Amino acid sequence: MAEPLVRVENLWRRFDVSKPWLNRVIEGEPRQHLTAVAGVTFEINRGETFALVGESGSGKSTIAKMVVGLIPASEGHIYCEGHEMVGTSGAAMRALRRRFQMIFQDPFASLNPRWRVGDIIAEPIRTFGLASGAEVTKRVGDLLDTVGLSARDAEKFPHEFSGGQRQRIAIARALSSRPEFIVCDEPTSALDVSVQAQILNLMRDLQDELGLTYLFISHDLSVVRHMANRIGVLYLGRLVEVSEGKALFRTPQHPYTRMLLEAVPDLAMSGRRRKPVEGEIPNPINPPPGCAFHPRCPIAVERCRLEMPPEIRTPIGRAACFQLEDLHAEPA
Numbered sequence: 173m174a175e176p177l178v179r180v181e182n183l184w185r186r187f188d189v190s191k192p193w194l195n196r197v198i199e200g201e202p203r204q205h206l207t208a209v210a211g212v213t214f215e216i217n218r219g220e221t222f223a224l225v226g227e228s229g230s231g232k233s234t235i236a237k238m239v240v241g242l243i244p245a246s247e248g249h250i251y252c253e254g255h256e257m258v259g260t261s262g263a264a265m266r267a268l269r270r271r272f273q274m275i276f277q278d279p280f281a282s283l284n285p286r287w288r289v290g291d292i293i294a295e296p297i298r299t300f301g302l303a304s305g306a307e308v309t310k311r312v313g314d315l316l317d318t319v320g321l322s323a324r325d326a327e328k329f330p331h332e333f334s335g336g337q338r339q340r341i342a343i344a345r346a347l348s349s350r351p352e353f354i355v356c357d358e359p360t361s362a363l364d365v366s367v368q369a370q371i372l373n374l375m376r377d378l379q380d381e382l383g384l385t386y387l388f389i390s391h392d393l394s395v396v397r398h399m400a401n402r403i404g405v406l407y408l409g410r411l412v413e414v415s416e417g418k419a420l421f422r423t424p425q426h427p428y429t430r431m432l433l434e435a436v437p438d439l440a441m442s443g444r445r446r447k448p449v450e451g452e453i454p455n456p457i458n459p460p461p462g463c464a465f466h467p468r469c470p471i472a473v474e475r476c477r478l479e480m481p482p483e484i485r486t487p488i489g490r491a492a493c494f495q496l497e498d499l500h501a502e503p504a
């Protein structure tokens with residue numbers, strides 16, 4: 173089998189969330205750490221869309237930022253076609269920055285309001301020395317055309333566009349360095365539903381045309397269903413399930429995946445009524461012992477409160493749950 177384009181192996185990210193030194197001394201408090209990502213492993217094959225889903229605070233954005241090199245990992249590995257990217261700098265990091273791009277949730281915040289659209293899109297082209305002079309203008313015009321805008325829009329400023337158009341500009345900018353891999357962090361969450369569909373269609377068309385690979389991050393399962401080949405479900409920084417996309421919607425394995433699916437009106441599994449997600453994600457500074465999901469889990473048993481469940485193979489992927497272990501005995 174071909175090497176995956178991206179492989180993330182046992183990735184961890186801890187944040188120091190201690191109070192300032194003087195407060196700690198006066199109040200006699202120790203340093204505090206928050207584990208945002210705890211030993212995550214997944215791979216993304218060339219040309220596919222791998223989605224990460226989970227409630228707010230589950231660690232999706234933190235993983236995304238580590239994968240594109242915006243923040244360092246505390247521990248673990250990120251391989252690009254087998255080459256280690258954690259700890260790289262200089263030319264290797266520069267190459268990664270060209271090949272891996274990111275699109276953010278809020279296109280207004282990610283576009284410099286004082287720059288003309290043409291300059292925003294041209295910046296990566298110039299930075300990576302991909303073109304010069306009139307060639308840059310031509311390439312900017314082509315990119316605007318590719319995302320459904322016009323070459324004339326290069327003269328305008330971001331505030332002259334609607335939310336959906338601004339996300340098109342952000343996509344054109346991401347494409348300008350001719351990347352192979354784009355991390356899309358909630359790219360349509362800030363947009364109206366009708367506009368969301370247009371942007372998602374554009375992203376799918378671009379994937380087919382340019383052979384792009386996506387890491388797609390979303391808390392919205394109905395959006396993910398239309399985009400992902402495979403899906404990773406995150407809970408409090410851990411992957412509780414990684415499964416083939418369509419199968420996950422038909423036969424979710426982990427109780428947390430089931431809970432998420434049952435909460436989405438048009439996805440609630442056939443014959444079942446929609447049930448809102450119960451409880452809240454615990455504080456990651458002080459996570460529950462054993463399986464972190466046990467306080468909210470409808471099928472938790474004593475063992476779940478004491479031990480971390482191992483990852484096992486399921487018919488559609490892998491998942492970490494003692495109850496599934498009894499069903500599918502083979503370790504992943």
Ligand SMILES: Nc1ncnc2c1ncn2[C@@H]1O[C@H](COP(=O)(O)OP(=O)(O)OP(=O)(O)O)[C@@H](O)[C@H]1O
Nearest residue numbers: 187189206208227228229230231232233234235456
């Ligand atoms: N720079 C930081 N310093 C301290 N804690 C952080 C930092 N960045 C993220 N966190 C914490 O890490 C955890 C995971 O955050 P992250 O933003 O990755 O989650 P998410 O799933 O993307 O959620 P959302 O959809 O709300 O962005 C959260 O508890 C968050 O508060």
